[in-house]
Amino acid sequence: MRLHDCLPSANGYKVRTLFAQLGLAYELVPVDIFAGESHTADFHANKNPDGRIPVLEPEPGRFLAESNAILLFLAEGTRLLPEDRFARAQVHQWMFFEQNGVEPNLGTARYWRLSGREPQQPEAFRQRIAGGVRALETLERHLRTRTFLVEERYTVADLCLYAYVHLAPEAGVELTPYPGVLAWLERVRQQPGFQGTLPPYPANAHVR
Template sequence: MILYDMIDSGNCYKPRLLMAKLGIPFTRIEVSSRSGETRKADYVAKNPNAMVPLLELDDGRRIAESNAILLYLAEGTRFLPADRYERALAYQWLFFEQYSHEPYIAVRKALLTFPERAEDATPERLAQTLERGNKALGVMNKHLEQHAFFAGSTCSVADIALYAYTHTAEKGGFQLDAYPAVVEWLKRVEADKGHVPIEWQP
């Protein structure tokens, strides 16, 4: 398989992390959205949405969207709960991650750390992303005060998806110490077998 990937993207880290944990061999091709590579014609022909990650299967079929890739890779493994209710919880948290978490926690980090995003870092945008990112962290913390993981009693695709941007949230100005249950959960995810850091490459 081929993963079209940007090394410092949390969304791209998700499938890399899961493939590392599952021991799935793959070829990684760097395609940077910041340099415009995702908008070049040859890449748009592969993914018309012009974004990474993109997984190309051995037979040439392709899957876009990080959480869809996670679900494909996790099928039949310990990372996708067999129980119907717990599996639905995994989906719930995947939707939460993309709708209520990533648009604020990931975006605020990008606004503060990527020079090309500096003009978008208005006081209003920074305030909004801080407020809504903290709300997301609060929702996570409340859940984790009662549960070790997000869907069932072990690490799942939901934890991988939420870990990707939460573990670097402080680079976006979020104070993780205010969310002790989240901090402890991060440690549990990192202790799960096969964990690799965001800069890992096959």
């Protein structure tokens, strides 16, 4: 399998971590998204019409985009995705929440802050932070009394949410007001195959 990815991406990090946790080998195909490599005619036509990474190529010529769709595809039939229909729907619930409440808020705010884009759009940045804080409050309400997001066992939903939640301080949002979230992050870090930190954004990600 091949993964078209850019290493500082936390969406890509989700997939790379799952590969490690499942013990699956893959070939990394680097895509310099800051140089426009995900917006070539070939990339749009054949890999992802949305022009974004990560993109999984499970077999030559077949491409799957959206990090959470990739996670669910790879986790099928493994211990990280429950077979029970309702538990599986709860996994989906949290992964949809991640794409609605966490990634567009904490993920975008982090990118803007680390790449120098924050001062260009202070009001939009403030709104993303407010949305991120609301998502953290939601997670805290759920995790204060639970070990993992679904049925007290580690699933692909925990990995999915971990990616941008643990990076909240890089968006400027401290996690100390969320002790349940902090304890859960630590439990995720203890999982076999856990991957460490992400590399920083390259120089060409920054506004000049």
